[in-house]
Structures are given as C-alpha cells and as structure tokens.
Amino acid sequence: MPHLADALAFARWLTGNAHDAEDVVQEACLRAYAGIGTYAGGSARAWLLAIVRNACHTWLAKNRGPMLVPLDEVTDADLLAAGSSGDDDAEAAMIARADAAEIEAAIAALPPPFREVLVLRDINGLGYREIADLISAPIGTVMSRLSRARTILIRQLGGRNDRA
Amino acid sequence: MTERDGQPIDPGEARLLLHALVDGELDAASASALERRLATDAPLAAERARIVALRSAMRQLPRPEPSADLRRRVIAIGTDASARPRRSFDWRALAATALIASLVAGGGTYWGVSRVAPQDMAGDIASNHRRALIAPTPVDMASSDRHQVKPWLDAKIGLSPPADDFARDGFPLVGARIDVIGNLVAPTLVYRHNEHLISVVALPRAASPQPPAGPSGSSARGFSLVTWEDRAFTYWAISDLERAELDAFVRLFQARAAEKG
Numbered sequence: 001m002p003h004l005a006d007a008l009a010f011a012r013w014l015t016g017n018a019h020d021a022e023d024v025v026q027e028a029c030l031r032a033y034a035g036i037g038t039y040a041g042g043s044a045r046a047w048l049l050a051i052v053r054n055a056c057h058t059w060l061a062k063n064r065g066p067m068l069v070p071l072d073e074v075t076d077a078d079l080l081a082a083g084s085s086g087d088d089d090a091e092a093a094m095i096a097r098a099d100a101a102e103i104e105a106a107i108a109a110l111p112p113p114f115r116e117v118l119v120l121r122d123i124n125g126l127g128y129r130e131i132a133d134l135i136s137a138p139i140g141t142v143m144s145r146l147s148r149a150r151t152i153l154i155r156q157l158g159g160r161n162d163r164a
Numbered sequence: 165m166t167e168r169d170g171q172p173i174d175p176g177e178a179r180l181l182l183h184a185l186v187d188g189e190l191d192a193a194s195a196s197a198l199e200r201r202l203a204t205d206a207p208l209a210a211e212r213a214r215i216v217a218l219r220s221a222m223r224q225l226p227r228p229e230p231s232a233d234l235r236r237r238v239i240a241i242g243t244d245a246s247a248r249p250r251r252s253f254d255w256r257a258l259a260a261t262a263l264i265a266s267l268v269a270g271g272g273t274y275w276g277v278s279r280v281a282p283q284d285m286a287g288d289i290a291s292n293h294r295r296a297l298i299a300p301t302p303v304d305m306a307s308s309d310r311h312q313v314k315p316w317l318d319a320k321i322g323l324s325p326p327a328d329d330f331a332r333d334g335f336p337l338v339g340a341r342i343d344v345i346g347n348l349v350a351p352t353l354v355y356r357h358n359e360h361l362i363s364v365v366a367l368p369r370a371a372s373p374q375p376p377a378g379p380s381g382s383s384a385r386g387f388s389l390v391t392w393e394d395r396a397f398t399y400w401a402i403s404d405l406e407r408a409e410l411d412a413f414v415r416l417f418q419a420r421a422a423e424k425g
Contacts, residue, residue, distance in 0.1 A: 018228040092213035
C-alpha cells in the first residue's frame with residue numbers, strides 16, 4: 001500500500017471522515033517535507049504515520065477538543081475476561097458476516113486511544129513494537145488497548161442479535 | 165484453570181496474550197504453551213475464533229483512495245519553494261524530494277530518486293529523440309506487437325505503458341527503447357508516420373513534473389512536443405512532424421486508451 005493511502009487510512013479513522021483526513025494528510029506531508037531532518041532511519045512509513053498522528057491531534061484539538069485517555073485502560077483485565085462468554089463459533093460466524101458499515105460504525109464509536117491502536121494494527125498492519133514507538137507507550141499498553149478495542153468490537157458485532 | 169510450564173493462569177492475561185498470538189507477536193515458547201492450552205480450553209478457543217473473524221472482517225473494509233486533488237496538493241509541496249528546506253543543496257533537500265515522490269508513488273525505491281524540472285525534461289526528451297534519429301536504429305527492441313513490446317519494457321524497467329499499433333491509421337509502432345531523463349529511466353515507444361518518427365515517453369504520473377491538464381503543446385529544440393496524461397502515466401510525444409499531424413496521432417492514442425477504459 002502506498003504511503004499516501006496508508007497515511008490517509010490512518011487519518012480517516014482519527015478525524016472520522018475522508019474529507020478532513022485529506023487536509024490532515026496534506027498538513028502531515030508538509031511537516032514531513034519540512035522536517036525531513038528529524039527522520040532517523042527505520043521505517044519511513046512509521047515515521048510518516050507518527051507525523052500524521054501529530055497533525056491529527058493538532059487538528060482534533062482545534063476542531064473537537066482534547067483527546068481523553070480513559071483512566072481504566074490498564075486495569076481492564078477483569079472486563080476482558082468477562083467479555084464475550086460464548087464458547088461456540090456462532091459469534092465468530094456472525095462477526096465474519098458483519099457488513100462494512102456496521103464494522104465502521106463500531107470502530108468509530110471506540111474511545112480514541114483504543115481506536116488508534118486498533119487501526120494502526122489491523123488497518124495499517126504495524127507491529128506492536130512500531131505502534132509502541134509511534135504512540136510513545138510501553139508494549140503492554142499497546143496490547144491492553146488493542147485487546148480492549150477488539151473485545152468491544154467483538155461484543156458489538158458478535159452479539160448484535162441479542163441486543164435487538 | 166491450573167497451568168504447567170509457566171503459562172499465566174489468570175484468564176484475563178491469557179486473553180491478552182491471545183491477541184498477540186493471533187498477531188504473530190508471541191515468542192515461540194509462549195506461543196506453543198498458549199496453543200497447548202487452546203486445545204483444551206473451549207472458551208479461549210472460541211475467543212480466538214472471534215478475534216480471527218474480526219481481523220479478517222476489518223481487512224476487507226474499503227480503504228479511502230487519495231483523491232486526485234490530494235495527490236496534486238502533495239506533489240505541489242515538492243515544487244513550492246516556500247515549503248522547501250532552507251539549504252537547498254544538502255542531502256535533506258534531496259531526501260525531501262525523494263520523500264514526496266515515494267509518498268505519492270509508494271514502494272518508491274525505483275522512482276524515489278528525484279523529480280525533474282519541466283524545462284530540463286523537455287530538453288532531455290528532445291536530446292533523446294535527436295539521438296534516436298541519428299543512431300543506426302531508433303529502438304532497442306523492434307516490434308509492432310504490443311504483446312512483445314510491453315513484456316520487454318516490463319522486464320527491463322518494470323513499467324509497461326500501453327503500446328498499441330496504429331498502422332491502419334498511418335502510424336505503425338516501430339518498437340521501444342529505454343531513455344534516461346534527468347535521473348529517471350523512462351520507457352519510450354517509437355511510431356513512424358511516412359518518413360517521420362515519433363517518440364512517446366511515458367512516465368508514471370508521480371514521477372513527472374506538474375501534471376498538465378489536458379493535452380498541451382510546445383516545441384523543444386525545433387521539435388513539436390505534446391504532453392498529456394491518463395490515470396497511470398504522463399506522456400510526451402515528440403517529433404519533427406507538423407503540429408497538426410502530431411495532434412492527430414495523440415488523439416488516436418488517447419481514443420484507444422479511452423476504449424480500454
């Protein structure tokens with residue numbers, strides 16, 4: 001996937017829509033171009049995504065107010081354990097059948113710090129180490145946010161008939 | 165749930181590690197221990213199935229394509245002097261230029277070299293065409309069959325622009341050669357019209373200087389030069405033909421491309 005499309009896919013989930021994402025990506029490319037001296041080797045893609053993330057935060061602060069990190073994010077092991085409780089494959093099949101709009105709505109509803117890690121992992125395909133570096137957090141935080149995000153999605157998409 | 169061989173017994177911890185297992189981020193020892201446990205722990209195995217299902221569902225989500233407008237705006241960053249790093253001849257300027265090319269083109273080791281100023285480009289294209297006229301043969305590979313020309317270009321430089329033969333309209337395909345323009349390697353198609361040759365240079369749009377809007381013409385060192393673009397390439401056709409005849413050729417070329425969609 002070309003870097004530009006990659007940057008756009010990430011920005012689309014941080015800003016919430018493709019139009020604002022394009023403005024943010026353009027701003028990020030400007031910053032990348034002016035700040036090429038800060039590129040210290042390694043993955044150019046991860047470097048660009050980090051700049052996109054900063055540009056998104058600037059944009060969000062201006063347009064939406066600050067991004068809040070939930071306090072309970074590290075102490076959610078119990079919640080995780082109590083998550084989906086079924087032990088058959090019916091829910092997995094239901095998730096596999098979920099349509100794009102449904103999945104997108106569920107992702108959009110995630111708390112931003114969880115959404116960001118989920119998107120970097122499952123949309124952009126970054127490794128845990130890359131994500132940890134990018135968001136300047138320990139790997140444990142990445143793992144906890146990722147599993148939390150996925151658990152929320154699984155519960156929404158897998159249990160959607162139960163809720164109805 | 166008791167556990168041998170050091171696997172965490174806390175179910176929450178096991179579920180946390182499950183994600184790492186699915187993502188291929190677990191070391192071999194932990195992975196094999198967790199897999200052993202999955203064999204006997206049905207709820208955990210069902211959770212893995214759900215994670216796998218979610219991952220593949222997310223992979224199939226449509227991805228936003230950068231609009232033509234965004235691509236233009238990003239390319240413009242590279243040509244806008246005000247956005248350029250201050251010292252213009254150090255490695256950063258070069259790296260920044262390469263960066264812009266790779267952002268737009270992606271996977272850009274081949275094209276991530278540098279972009280070429282438009283006026284230099286026209287001059288290089290004219291020089292290449294002139295040399296082709298003087299050389300014993302204007303092509304590196306002579307064939308009027310696009311099924312030979314395209315694979316040959318693809319094998320040489322990894323690019324295969326459309327290479328249709330227009331013999332019925334008086335513009336037979338002579339063959340193809342590889343040109344060097346600035347520091348880019350470009351596929352060039354050669355057509356003949358009566359005793360005149362036409363060189364058609366095709367560069368991936370990201371590597372080309374400012375994309376022209378619609379066919380535009382000029383002259384370079386006495387040759388007629390017409391440039392236009394489609395979705396994948398920017399083209400330059402150069403010839404000592406009369407401008408009207410060159411325009412007729414370009415219309416043929418564009419019409420054929422439009423037929424293919």
